[in-house]
Amino acid sequence: MAIPPPPDFGGRSQQPYGQAPYGPPAQPPYPGGPQVPYQQWPGGYSPYSRPPVNGFAIASLVLGILCFLPAVGLVLGLVALAQIRKKGERGKGLAIAGSILSVVGVVLLVLAVATGGARDFMDGFRDAARDARNSAGFPVGKGECFNVPGSRLEGAEYAYQVDRVPCSARHDGEVFASVRVNHDSYPGDSALTHLAEEKCGGLQAAYVLDSWVDRGDAQVNYFVPDGDTWRQGDRHITCLFTDAERKRSLEGSFRRDGTNLDADQLAYLKADKALYDAYGSEPDAERFEDDLPGHKEWAGRVDKGLAEQARLLRAHDWPAKADAGITALVDAIEQNRKQWKKASTAEDADAFSEHYVPAQRHISGAREAAARKALGLATTSPRDATPGDESPGGHEDDGGGAGAAV
Structure with missing residues (x-):
């Protein structure tokens, strides 16, 4: 069966809408000639894509800048460089910078340990922690000496007037121990006083290992929290050597332990x-x-x-x-x-x-x-220093002394 010819539309073939007529493609327009109508891009829209930044590179840079865990920052930087080469990710500059900063941090850490800088930092940290601990109680720490106005060592008020002084200078007292009270609620003045007498009497021997040390006019004293300071967070009994004569006659530290003995x-x-x-x-x-x-x-x-x-x-x-x-x-x-x-x-x-x-x-x-x-130890017997005392170790004073409940 014969296929009929296409219909004639005045000598032109009708093409489907939106398509060019049969035949060779039209030549591009010459300058100044008629413009070709805008043609919509036939494919779907696809935004331009970039590879992601490597996460290890970012972490390495952060640790390097903060100088925190520098060895970890260096490892992360090396891992990041390896992944960037393998996956084609971005962040090479970040990884290199983080690795360099981490190397610098490692070097500084080694130098700090070698020169004692780390020890000085930890000493400062412990001092700050001690001050924070004593903020609600006695303001002087173990091994330190102090004065109070008029050498008045009675009652709670003197603790707020304490001046820390070198132990080499004449002073009213010296702190030799601090004991934490492990009670959920305030145990009362009597219980705290009894605990202070028991603990401070025993702890003085650990602070003054040499029983021949001349303590002169010193006596064992203590400072305990009262109901108000307990509510403020104070949980420590502070053990003291204080001047029994209240003449600020103490001079030099009584401490004889591993900190100053060979x-x-x-x-x-x-x-x-x-x-x-x-x-x-x-x-x-x-x-x-x-x-x-x-x-x-x-x-x-x-x-x-x-x-x-x-x-x-x-x-x-x-x-x-x-x-x-x-x-x-x-x-x-x-x-x-x-x-x-x-x-x-x-x-x-x-x-x-x-x-x-x-x-x-x-x-x-x-x-x-x-x-x-x-x-190089003390050479004067306590019996020679204290007539009538038959105890060579001065044990008659253990656990004794006045107390200040605050």
Whole structure:
């Protein structure tokens, strides 16, 4: 069947709307000629796309600028460069800058550790933390000394008039400990006073390891929160050495511990403590006749304390300047033990006294003073400094002293 020819529209073929007529494409218009009508782009709209910025590069730059965890910032920068090369992401400049800044931070950190800058920073941080801690209580920290107007140390009001001063200057008091009170609610004045007497009496020995240190007119005191300061957040008992005569006569620090003693001094005082802990456990009864069994048991404890003191002295490697003094002291200890051992088995009070009197000659004696002098420790026995005090360690003051409840 024959296909009919297309209809004739005056010698022109009708094309579908929007399409050019059959035949070769029209030539572009010449300048000044008729313009071609605007033709809409046949494809769908597609905005121009750019690759994303690498997240590790951004993190590296931030850590590098803040100088925070510089080693982490350097690692992130290297990881970012590797990912950028692999994925074609943006952020190479950020990664390089972050890596460089992080390297600088690592170098500065190493220098700070090597030169002690980090330690100084931490000391400053601890000082600030201590000041913040004491803001609601006593304003002076452990190891520091202070004055108050008129040396008036009674009541709560003096704590708000404290002036921190060097311990080398004359002062009213020195802080030797701070104890946190772990109670959910205010325990009351009486309970806090009892706790302060118990804690401060024991903590003074840890602050003043050398029992021969002359404390002069100092006494143990304390500062505790009252109901008002408790509500403000104060939870600390502050233990103090204060001038008992209120004449601002204290001068120099009583502190003798690991912060200002060398290894040889600490070793000697550890051995010294073995004796004086036993010696300080003397019965309450002053007369042997009133408690002979108790005194005999005490003599046995002193004998064991002397044995431990000698053992610790032998075990340490002493400097040459102290060898002779330590050797002489150990010999004296062994001789003295015989008297204490006999006292511990005495049949009556007279026999006890017969051995007790010569046994006392070693306690706080010349051999101890000579050994101490070689080590740079105090050489004056507390019994010599305080007439009538038979306790070489000054234990009669432990836990005593006035208290200020605030």
